[in-house]
Amino acid sequence: MIALIQRVTEARVVVGGNTIGQIGAGLLVFVCAEQGDSELQGDKLLSKILKLRIFSDEAGKMNRSVQDVGGGLLVVxxxxxxxxxxxxxxxxxxxxxxxxxxxxxxxxxxxxxxxAHPIVQTGQFAADMKVHLVNDGPVTIPLRIA
Structure with missing residues (x-):
């Protein structure tokens, strides 16, 4: 599976003029299943995303995960x-x-x-979506789990 992770201060997904998913600070997660992928790749990808230390600690170092900071996930x-x-x-x-x-x-x-996480919002599979975001940093990280 492939994901593109963006650290955001806010993000939302609009379909047909209606906001269907929205978060404040957290991660916008674009996700794609490839041929041959299974639940195992999805589980590994989710674990990596939840533990990825890309949020700043008190010293300004990227040392905290989305779980550590209580951020949201917007999965598209x-x-x-x-x-x-x-x-x-x-x-x-x-x-x-x-x-x-x-x-x-x-x-x-x-x-x-x-x-696994208390704040999860989504887009709509196969819909024409408009994704609005404020990338924080900017921090954008591609992930691929084989």
Whole structure:
């Protein structure tokens, strides 16, 4: 699975003019299931995200996790993270999981995130979403779990 993590002071997802997910300070997590991914990759990815020390401590060092600071998670599905641009100028998304499997793994990721963390909001799978965010730092980190 692939994720792109952004440390934010606030973030929200809008679908059809309505805000469907919103957090204050925390992590905006774009997530993509790839072909061959299973629950194991999702569990490893979630564990890494929750423990990733990218929030500042009293000394200004990135030494705290989203759990340490009580931040929110805004989890948004984004199959375009699996883009392959090696064959030309039009990206190929054949590495992404088929939609049914992508949805299953995304829903399971969200379910397990909600069981492990108190503040979890989401986007809407396969929807045309508008994502608004204020990147804090900026801190943006790609993660891939094979």
């Amino acid at each position: 599905s984004q199959f375009t993270l699996a883009a392959d641009t090696t064959g030309g100028n039009r990206p190929s998304f054949t590495n992404a999981a088929v939609p049914e499997e992508g949805r299953r793994l995304y829903d399971l990721f969200v379910e397990r995130a909600r069981a």
